[in-house]
Amino acid sequence: MNATQTGLISGLILGTAAVVGGFSGFLIALLIGAVGLVVGRILDGELEIGDLLGRAKDRR
Secondary structure (H helix, E strand, C coil), X not given: CCHHHHHHHHHHHHHHHHCCCHHHXXXXXXXXXXXXXXXXXXXXXXXXXXXXXXXXXXXX
16 A cells, blocks of 8 residues: 555545534545545655646746
8 A cells, every 4th residue: 555545545534533424524524535645646756746836847
């Protein structure tokens, strides 16, 4: 299991543990899971913070 998978799973678990029930709980768990996925991909080196902010790597 790499950091991307670990981040996604931990985000989903924390989201569902923090909010119980209802559609709003589902949306919050989905949001926290997406944040965990992004953090995991950054830790794996598959995504750079500059990509998220829209900045080019070779900008001077």
